[in-house]
Amino acid sequence: MNNRPVWIQNIGELATLKSAQTGPRIGEDMNDLGLINNGSVWVEKGRIEAVGTTIEIKEKYESRMEEADVIDAGGRLITPGLVDPHTHFVYGGSREEEFERRLQGYTYMEIMNAGGGIHSTAKKTDDTPYSQLLKESSNRLDLFLHHGVTTIEGKSGYGTALDTELKQLRIMRELNEQHPIDIVSTFMGAHAIPKSFAGREERYVESVINEMIPAVMAEDLAEFIDVFCEKDVFSIEQSRRILLAGKKAGLRAKIHADEIVATGGAELAAQLEAISAEHLLKTELAGMKAMAEAGVIACLLPATALFLGEKPADARTMIDLGVPVAISTDCNPGSSPTVSMPLVMNLACLLMKMTPAEALTAATYNAACAINREDRIGSIEEGKQADLALWNVSSYRELQYFFGVNHIHSVWKRGELVINGFGR
Numbered sequence: 001m002n003n004r005p006v007w008i009q010n011i012g013e014l015a016t017l018k019s020a021q022t023g024p025r026i027g028e029d030m031n032d033l034g035l036i037n038n039g040s041v042w043v044e045k046g047r048i049e050a051v052g053t054t055i056e057i058k059e060k061y062e063s064r065m066e067e068a069d070v071i072d073a074g075g076r077l078i079t080p081g082l083v084d085p086h087t088h089f090v091y092g093g094s095r096e097e098e099f100e101r102r103l104q105g106y107t108y109m110e111i112m113n114a115g116g117g118i119h120s121t122a123k124k125t126d127d128t129p130y131s132q133l134l135k136e137s138s139n140r141l142d143l144f145l146h147h148g149v150t151t152i153e154g155k156s157g158y159g160t161a162l163d164t165e166l167k168q169l170r171i172m173r174e175l176n177e178q179h180p181i182d183i184v185s186t187f188m189g190a191h192a193i194p195k196s197f198a199g200r201e202e203r204y205v206e207s208v209i210n211e212m213i214p215a216v217m218a219e220d221l222a223e224f225i226d227v228f229c230e231k232d233v234f235s236i237e238q239s240r241r242i243l244l245a246g247k248k249a250g251l252r253a254k255i256h257a258d259e260i261v262a263t264g265g266a267e268l269a270a271q272l273e274a275i276s277a278e279h280l281l282k283t284e285l286a287g288m289k290a291m292a293e294a295g296v297i298a299c300l301l302p303a304t305a306l307f308l309g310e311k312p313a314d315a316r317t318m319i320d321l322g323v324p325v326a327i328s329t330d331c332n333p334g335s336s337p338t339v340s341m342p343l344v345m346n347l348a349c350l351l352m353k354m355t356p357a358e359a360l361t362a363a364t365y366n367a368a369c370a371i372n373r374e375d376r377i378g379s380i381e382e383g384k385q386a387d388l389a390l391w392n393v394s395s396y397r398e399l400q401y402f403f404g405v406n407h408i409h410s411v412w413k414r415g416e417l418v419i420n421g422f423g424r
């Protein structure tokens with residue numbers, strides 16, 4: 001830990017995301033970025049001590065300037081470190097052959113029902129030794145960091161049995177200790193019904209409830225539970241039982257809902273007071289209204305929609321109804337092989353017609369809310385972790401507009417410069 005204070009000054013545009021409102025931002029508040037022109041941040045012991053204009057911070061810390069490492073941001077943009085609230089980043093192998101098959105016309109579910117898709121990654125993840133899986137996942141985290149991401153959520157769910165679930169979750173725990181990125185873990189044993197349980201689907205649901213959840217809790221390996229609630233995967237009733245069992249054990253609920261077919265997953269999320277519902281490509285108005293009413297965060301995944309050739313989620317209606325919206329990469333080898341939150345922000349604007357400001361809110365503060373971390377990350381305010389991203393552009397609008405490029409310059413994690421673009 002750097003014990004010297006860090007004074008970052010001459011920030012052309014500082015998007016603090018600070019707001020008088022508490023809880024996830026909804027409606028017009030998603031456009032309020034708490035912007036400061038010619039901004040400055042004073043960081044001490046990994047925390048943000050003060051935020052203001054360069055002149056204000058200079059005056060406030062005049063007597064202590066000598067002690068500080070002084071950084072000139074050169075008129076660039078600083079945002080909170082990006083938060084990716086939905087990933088499956090611990091996995092073995094790759095699925096580029098399946099990508100080609102989909103380009104030839106096979107659908108995602110056809111491939112999965114024929115034993116490919118999630119089943120193929122589960123088999124490869126079973127077969128990848130712990131140390132190799134750890135190394136490959138750590139390399140992926142490096143890529144996330146190079147795209148300005150300082151916290152991610154990670155899900156288990158690639159395995160044909162409990163031991164692979166535990167392997168994935170233990171890897172996330174170990175990486176959380178080793179890697180600069182903070183990892184928040186979700187147990188997703190209900191991602192696919194293993195082929196060995198064909199015809200005995202109920203038996204698998206029972207095993208998730210009676211064997212897997214207790215084993216995960218015994219090692220305190222997860223904070224959230226998630227289910228792939230989908231036609232031909234887990235039904236509404238199976239999803240309800242699994243999520244209720246998780247909640248009873250102390251996990252907060254998330255749900256992959258209405259991705260391929262509208263099955264009522266959004267309504268279930270509202271009934272169970274899930275913290276978030278994911279995908280929502282096919283969600284109907286009633287489901288959106290129920291989510292708005294219950295305060296469930298919509299975690300939207302435009303890179304997945306693009307990669308699967310599906311129409312993206314109706315973010316505009318959700319925002320207009322008061323549903324809090326977050327966005328995420330959904331990094332996984334089948335439906336979204338990307339680590340780029342900057343790309344996801346571009347796609348949120350281009351495909352879902354979110355404003356540049358809404359996309360930034362969805363990738364920072366609201367994303368932090370979707371993983372219950374808004375008390376410490378997601379905005380640049382006094383007392384929060386000094387997780388900061390410096391971009392090689394002068395405004396957030398430019399970041400969202402000049403697309404397909406990684407504009408990252410430097411990244412601080414808890415006040416430490418972990419990606420250093422100075423001098424280039």
Ligand SMILES: N=CN[C@@H](CCC(=O)O)C(=O)O
Pocket residue numbers: 088117118121228256259304330332333334335336
């Ligand atoms: N849809 C379910 N799960 C993942 C995809 C997993 C895979 O295809 O490997 C998702 O969120 O997109």
Ligand SMILES: [Zn+2]
Pocket residue numbers: 086087088256278330
């Ligand atoms: Zn997912």
